[in-house]
Amino acid sequence: MTAYDDLMAFQRDTEALGQIAGRLGWDQETVMPRGAVEQRGEEMAAIEGVLHARRTDPRIGEWLAGAEPTDDVARANLREIRRSYDRNTKVPAALASELARTTSVAQGIWAEARAADDWATFAPVLANVVRLRREEGAALADGGDTYNALLQDYEPGATAAEIEAMFAELRTGLVALRERVLGAGDPPAKLDRAFDDAGQMALSAELAKTFGYHMLHGRIDKAVHPFSSGSGLDVRITTRTVPHDPFNCFYSTIHEVGHAAYEQGVDRAYLLTPLGRGASMGVHESQSRIYENQIGRSRAFTGYLYNRMIATFGDFGVTDEEAFYRTVNAVRPGYIRTEADEVHYNLHILMRFDLERALMAGDLAVADLPGAWDERFEADFGVAVDRPSHGCLQDVHWSVGLFGYFPTYTLGNVYAGCLHEALRRDLPDLDAELAEGHTAGATGWLRDNLQRHGALYEPQETIARASGQEPSVAPLLAYLDAKFGDLYGD
Amino acid sequence: MTAYDDLMAFQRDTEALGQIAGRLGWDQETVMPRGAVEQRGEEMAAIEGVLHARRTDPRIGEWLAGAEPTDDVARANLREIRRSYDRNTKVPAALASELARTTSVAQGIWAEARAADDWATFAPVLANVVRLRREEGAALADGGDTYNALLQDYEPGATAAEIEAMFAELRTGLVALRERVLGAGDPPAKLDRAFDDAGQMALSAELAKTFGYHMLHGRIDKAVHPFSSGSGLDVRITTRTVPHDPFNCFYSTIHEVGHAAYEQGVDRAYLLTPLGRGASMGVHESQSRIYENQIGRSRAFTGYLYNRMIATFGDFGVTDEEAFYRTVNAVRPGYIRTEADEVHYNLHILMRFDLERALMAGDLAVADLPGAWDERFEADFGVAVDRPSHGCLQDVHWSVGLFGYFPTYTLGNVYAGCLHEALRRDLPDLDAELAEGHTAGATGWLRDNLQRHGALYEPQETIARASGQEPSVAPLLAYLDAKFGDLYGD
Numbered sequence: 001m002t003a004y005d006d007l008m009a010f011q012r013d014t015e016a017l018g019q020i021a022g023r024l025g026w027d028q029e030t031v032m033p034r035g036a037v038e039q040r041g042e043e044m045a046a047i048e049g050v051l052h053a054r055r056t057d058p059r060i061g062e063w064l065a066g067a068e069p070t071d072d073v074a075r076a077n078l079r080e081i082r083r084s085y086d087r088n089t090k091v092p093a094a095l096a097s098e099l100a101r102t103t104s105v106a107q108g109i110w111a112e113a114r115a116a117d118d119w120a121t122f123a124p125v126l127a128n129v130v131r132l133r134r135e136e137g138a139a140l141a142d143g144g145d146t147y148n149a150l151l152q153d154y155e156p157g158a159t160a161a162e163i164e165a166m167f168a169e170l171r172t173g174l175v176a177l178r179e180r181v182l183g184a185g186d187p188p189a190k191l192d193r194a195f196d197d198a199g200q201m202a203l204s205a206e207l208a209k210t211f212g213y214h215m216l217h218g219r220i221d222k223a224v225h226p227f228s229s230g231s232g233l234d235v236r237i238t239t240r241t242v243p244h245d246p247f248n249c250f251y252s253t254i255h256e257v258g259h260a261a262y263e264q265g266v267d268r269a270y271l272l273t274p275l276g277r278g279a280s281m282g283v284h285e286s287q288s289r290i291y292e293n294q295i296g297r298s299r300a301f302t303g304y305l306y307n308r309m310i311a312t313f314g315d316f317g318v319t320d321e322e323a324f325y326r327t328v329n330a331v332r333p334g335y336i337r338t339e340a341d342e343v344h345y346n347l348h349i350l351m352r353f354d355l356e357r358a359l360m361a362g363d364l365a366v367a368d369l370p371g372a373w374d375e376r377f378e379a380d381f382g383v384a385v386d387r388p389s390h391g392c393l394q395d396v397h398w399s400v401g402l403f404g405y406f407p408t409y410t411l412g413n414v415y416a417g418c419l420h421e422a423l424r425r426d427l428p429d430l431d432a433e434l435a436e437g438h439t440a441g442a443t444g445w446l447r448d449n450l451q452r453h454g455a456l457y458e459p460q461e462t463i464a465r466a467s468g469q470e471p472s473v474a475p476l477l478a479y480l481d482a483k484f485g486d487l488y489g490d
Numbered sequence: 491m492t493a494y495d496d497l498m499a500f501q502r503d504t505e506a507l508g509q510i511a512g513r514l515g516w517d518q519e520t521v522m523p524r525g526a527v528e529q530r531g532e533e534m535a536a537i538e539g540v541l542h543a544r545r546t547d548p549r550i551g552e553w554l555a556g557a558e559p560t561d562d563v564a565r566a567n568l569r570e571i572r573r574s575y576d577r578n579t580k581v582p583a584a585l586a587s588e589l590a591r592t593t594s595v596a597q598g599i600w601a602e603a604r605a606a607d608d609w610a611t612f613a614p615v616l617a618n619v620v621r622l623r624r625e626e627g628a629a630l631a632d633g634g635d636t637y638n639a640l641l642q643d644y645e646p647g648a649t650a651a652e653i654e655a656m657f658a659e660l661r662t663g664l665v666a667l668r669e670r671v672l673g674a675g676d677p678p679a680k681l682d683r684a685f686d687d688a689g690q691m692a693l694s695a696e697l698a699k700t701f702g703y704h705m706l707h708g709r710i711d712k713a714v715h716p717f718s719s720g721s722g723l724d725v726r727i728t729t730r731t732v733p734h735d736p737f738n739c740f741y742s743t744i745h746e747v748g749h750a751a752y753e754q755g756v757d758r759a760y761l762l763t764p765l766g767r768g769a770s771m772g773v774h775e776s777q778s779r780i781y782e783n784q785i786g787r788s789r790a791f792t793g794y795l796y797n798r799m800i801a802t803f804g805d806f807g808v809t810d811e812e813a814f815y816r817t818v819n820a821v822r823p824g825y826i827r828t829e830a831d832e833v834h835y836n837l838h839i840l841m842r843f844d845l846e847r848a849l850m851a852g853d854l855a856v857a858d859l860p861g862a863w864d865e866r867f868e869a870d871f872g873v874a875v876d877r878p879s880h881g882c883l884q885d886v887h888w889s890v891g892l893f894g895y896f897p898t899y900t901l902g903n904v905y906a907g908c909l910h911e912a913l914r915r916d917l918p919d920l921d922a923e924l925a926e927g928h929t930a931g932a933t934g935w936l937r938d939n940l941q942r943h944g945a946l947y948e949p950q951e952t953i954a955r956a957s958g959q960e961p962s963v964a965p966l967l968a969y970l971d972a973k974f975g976d977l978y979g980d
Contacts, residue, residue: 016536019529020510023517031521035706036724039509042762046506050540216525234526272532 003066004074008273010063011081014054015272019230021047026229026236030221041104052096055088073275076456080274083156091139099132103400110399119370119388126398127366130359133401137360147360150404154281155411157458160357163407166414166473167350173477174350175380177484178331178343184488187330192317194243199312203246204239204253206308211291212443213237213257214264226252228259228288231277235263246313247328250305251292258291259284261443265451280459281405285412286419287446293342293413294420294479295442299325300434308437329487333381335390343484344381349410351376352395356403417476418467419446493556494564498763500553501571504544505762509720511537516719516726520711531594542586545578563765566946570764573646581629589622593890600889609860609878616888617856620849623891627850637850640894644771645901647948650847653897656904656963657840663967664840665870667974668821668833674978677820682807684733689802693736694729694743696798701781702933703727703747704754716742718749718778721767725753736803737818740795741782748781749774751933755941770949771895775902776909777936783832783903784910784969785932789815790924798927819977823871825880833974834871839900841866842885846893907966908957909936 001009024047028040064082069075106125113122137146148160205220223238230236237256242248262278270276278284295301299322306324309316318324331341337348355372358364364372373392374385385391397405423445424430433441449466456462463471491499514537518530554572559565596615603612627636638650695710708720713728720726727746732738752768760766768774785791789812796814799806808814821831827838845862848854854862863882864875875881887895913935914920923931939956946952953961 012532013536013539016529016533017540020514020533020537023514024510027513027517031709033705033707033709033724033726035704039506039723039761042502043506043510046503047510049503050507214525215523217523219521219523233529234523236523271529 002068003063004068004078007060007063007067007081008077010054010057010059011077011274012272014051015274015276017047017051017054019232019234019272021051022229022231023234026238029223029225029227030238045100048100052088055084060085061089073270073456077274080455083152084274087140087153090142091136095132095136095139099136099401102128102132106399106401107396110393110396114389114393117387117389117393119393122393122399123366123369126369129399129401130366130403133403134360134362137403147357147404150360151407152404154405154408155459156280157460158282158407158411163353163411166471167353167407167410170346170410170414170473170477171350171380173473173481174343174347177477177480178347181331181343181484181488182333187332188323188326190330191244191246191327195246195313195316197241197243200241200246200249201239203308203312204249207250207253207305208237208257210437211254211257211296211439212261212447217264218260220253226256228256228263231263231266232268232271235260246309251296254296255288255292258288261291261447262287262451265447266454267452270454270456275454275456277454279453279455279457279462281408282411282415283450283459283462285409286415286463287412287451289412290416290419290423290446291443294416294423295434295439297328297342298431298434300431301437301439302328303435304437326487329483331484331488333383335377335383335385336394342480346410346413347380349406351380352406353410355392356398356406360403411471414473414476415463415467415471417473417479418463418469418471419450420479421475422449422467422469492558493553494558494568497550497553497557497571498567500544500547500549501567501764502762504541505764505766507537507541507544509722509724509762511541512719512721513724516728519713519715519717520728535590538590542578545574550575551579563760563946567764570945573642574764577630577643580632581626585622585626585629589626589891592618592622596889596891597886600883600886604879604883607877607879607883609883612883612889613856613859616859619889619891620856620893623893624850624852627893637847637894640850641897642894644895644898645949646770647950648772648897648901653843653901656961657843657897657900660836660900660904660963660967661840661870663963663971664833664837667967667970668837671821671833671974671978672823677822678813678816680820681734681736681817685736685803685806687731687733690731690736690739691729693798693802694739697740697743697795698727698747700927701744701747701786701929702751702937707754708750710743716746718746718753721753721756722758722761725750736799741786744786745778745782748778751781751937752777752941755937756944757942760944760946765944765946767944769943769945769947769952771898772901772905773940773949773952775899776905776953777902777941779902780906780909780913780936781933784906784913785924785929787818787832788921788924790921791927791929792818793925794927816977819973821974821978823873825867825873825875826884832970836900836903837870839896841870842896843900845882846888846896850893901961904963904966905953905957905961907963907969908953908959908961909940910969911965912939912957912959 021044024040024044032040060081064078064085067078069078106129109125110122113119133150134146137150140152141149145160151158151160201222208220209215217233218235218237221236221238222240224240226237226239228235228237237253237260239249239253239256259278262284266276278287302325303321306318306321318327329341331343333344334340337345340348351373355364355369355376358372359366359369369392370388377383377385377391423442427441427445430441433439446466450462453462457465460471511534514530514534522530550571554568554575557568559568596619599615600612603609623640624636627640630642631639635650641648641650691712698710699705707723708725708727711726711728712730714730716727716729718725718727727743727750729739729743729746749768752774756766768777792815793811796808796811808817819831821833823834824830827835830838841863845854845859845866848862849856849859859882860878867873867875867881913932917931917935920931923929936956940952943952947955950961
């Protein structure tokens with residue numbers, strides 16, 4: 001046994017334990033008895049303690065020093081293990097456990113504060129989380145930029161400066177597109193009837209299969225918030241049903257199938273290794289978004305979906321495929337990020353990115369956050385925020401300390417734009433296939449060019465290899481301009 | 491922090507991790523995607539490895555040496571932790587892992603062999619398991635009796651000699667009762683129609699609630715084999731449905747509710763400590779059996795159940811409550827332990843106890859097991875075994891090395907007999923309550939006198955305190971003689 005072999009054997013058990021911790025999360029959101037919360041908290045703390053001890057085990061340092069990689073796979077495994085080991089050993093244990101304790105309480109307080117539109121109660125709690133994460137970022141940054149250091153947890157290799165430049169270009173384009181679209185008149189009406197739960201779930205399961213989700217290695221359940229959970233041979237998704245909004249169910253399912261198909265599509269040789277999962281949050285989001293938007297909301301695919309909905313629910317008041325395409329792609333300003341259309345979505349992210357950088361830099365105090373939020377929102381969306389739950393209280397992320405996470409949503413959309421451009425170039429008959437409900441060409445292209453590699457390549461290289469170009473915002477903007485210019489041409 | 495505090499803090503995480511491992515088992519039998527088996531095997535091995543390392547951690551020895559208990563609870567915690575530590579450190583690591591590997595493969599081979607009625611394929615595998623368990627038993631016995639040492643895993647404090655004497659008395663009584671009952675003529679006919687799945691599950695859930703199972707801390711799912719899983723605030727049960735045999739569903743549910751209510755009923759102060767679970771397999775089985783048989787198959791309760799079944803399924807061909815009571819309590823000889831009635835059940839166990847003691851003592855070779863089994867079966871049941879799957883291939887236990895487990899089933903019935911006698915003495919109006927479907931008197935008595943103590947007392951003391959007498963077979967035999975003498979009186 002070489003040092004590398006010893007390290008990988010140790011890592012394999014750590015990966016397996018990580019999968020178990022993830023599955024406990026799935027259990028909690030889907031099937032756990034309500035009264036088990038307190039005990040579950042202790043169970044989660046116990047397994048997180050085991051994982052933390054393993055991730056900071058001093059033997060890892062020794063093995064890393066002695067390991068000699070003989071191929072690209074070994075080099076990538078060592079890169080990922082070293083990244084995790086450095087990250088986990090840099091943060092003092094006392095700070096790590098104070099952060100865990102603080103954020104677990106903060107999330108509950110946030111949920112109550114949002115429900116009650118009560119910023120004042122949440123503010124001191126958030127201030128505490130901000131303070132601790134800044135401290136953690138400083139420990140990770142070794143004198144460098146705090147925000148940049150935090151960003152590495154979600155998008156390794158990305159820099160705040162690069163993202164800032166990318167997002168500035170994107171913002172200019174999106175604001176212009178938004179004005180053009182909104183100036184073209186009112187969007188089509190929303191659906192005006194209830195769609196039964198069983199029909200939504202049945203069609204949801206059919207869509208998951210259509211998009212290549214393998215039920216042999218997964219399952220679909222209902223949860224309050226849709227998510228995908230697990231890697232390798234056990235990747236589960238959740239969705240939800242809203243009686244008057246079946247698109248919520250269908251597009252949540254397709255979105256999560258994008259995440260899950262990525263995990264299911266990774267080369268089996270990487271099972272329970274650091275490469276056996278998505279390359280980053282941004283690359284993950286590129287898969288969920290391209291499934292959901294560029295494919296799922298395309299004119300061709302919505303034509304197919306329209307007919308499946310008619311077959312499932314009967315006439316639901318939309319006259320034809322073209323009207324349905326417009327309904328699915330209605331553009332409306334709104335306060336809530338998670339309900340935003342393709343034109344508005346990234347504007348929500350861009351403002352969060354700027355605000356959270358300011359919070360981490362110490363340039364914005366938590367007390368001044370609502371004011372800064374509302375000012376920026378009015379500038380970009382043209383409307384005043386009417387209450388905190390429609391403003392800076394709407395997202396869970398900051399309450400649990402996820403600073404550096406938001407930009408990966410837009411990076412995912414940017415990446416999806418690049419991938420989509422390449423996909424269209426390589427598959428000239430794609431629309432004809434999608435119109436028949438065949439996504440195998442598109443999903444197969446993504447599996448072959450991206451998903452199967454897991455975390456073998458760094459995120460940006462993963463996208464560059466698959467799309468044949470360095471990531472840039474141009475393809476996304478071109479796609480949005482073409483799609484919404486066509487839909488809402490003046 | 492004293493040594494005792496340190497030990498208990500360490501133990502608390504071990505208990506939490508044990509709960510997680512148990513829940514993975516639940517997941518595998520209920521909701522796991524079929525294609526996840528291979529990955530799950532690695533996950534289970536990883537968490538079992540963590541648990542084994544914790545249970546043999548040398549610090550436990552030091553803490554045990556330094557701990558000074560100040561009350562009965564602390565003394566009982568130390569007793570349980572010392573028992574586990576001694577047990578786990580006595581077995582060489584190489585033997586423990588060979589046993590784990592061998593039995594995990596053996597179970598699959600057993601399942602295929604049973605399905606194919608193929609003793610020859612299974613025999614060498616079983617011989618290997620027997621060899622390893624004898625070796626483990628010898629390591630645990632320190633020169634004492636091997637079987638006795640293995641028994642301690644399931645029924646601490648019990649001895650094979652005591653059980654042998656008890657079972658000899660029981661066998662005499664059961665053989666006599668059996669001849670009396672079978673001589674009295676044919677049992678009532680079986681049910682002769684299908685009962686729909688939804689109705690069975692709905693009535694099953696109602697019965698679980700009726701018997702005091704808390705859904706706030708549990709859930710009911712379907713599985714191939716009914717079981718109860720978990721302790722404390724998250725105790726889940728499974729059941730199954732068979733179209734023409736609704737009693738399979740209802741009495742499986744009531745049986746598992748007995749196990750689950752015991753776990754749910756333990757004093758909350760013992761949560762995630764060694765006392766926060768049932769005292770032994772035998773005491774556990776006393777709860778499942780008294781719920782299922784002495785209460786659930788009583789004339790009073792079956793009268794209630796009859797009317798609930800009429801309400802759920804309509805007329806199903808049984809004319810009245812008395813005919814229903816006879817149908818539920820039909821006595822029929824049969825090959826299969828798990829399908830046996832109250833008169834025959836323990837005869838199945840008694841023969842397994844004698845055979846497995848002979849296997850562990852080296853007095854019976856695995857090659858001679860089928861002959862020995864068939865000879866004993868014909869002696870006790872008066873029928874020749876027609877195929878291995880009806881004989882010594884029927885149970886999973888030996889394939890996974892569970893030698894010493896079988897007698898706890900009959901001990902459970904013996905204990906249930908003792909508890910039932912005391913329960914009837916303390917609750918003179920019990921039948922009137924049961925006839926109305928009120929089990930709160932009986933289940934409350936069991937919770938107050940037994941369940942709440944968890945593993946505070948040793949198994950035999952647990953029964954003696956609750957029933958007011960040292961465990962003996964007399965109450966069980968008296969109960970069976972009275973019940974079946976009345977039903978099948980000559």
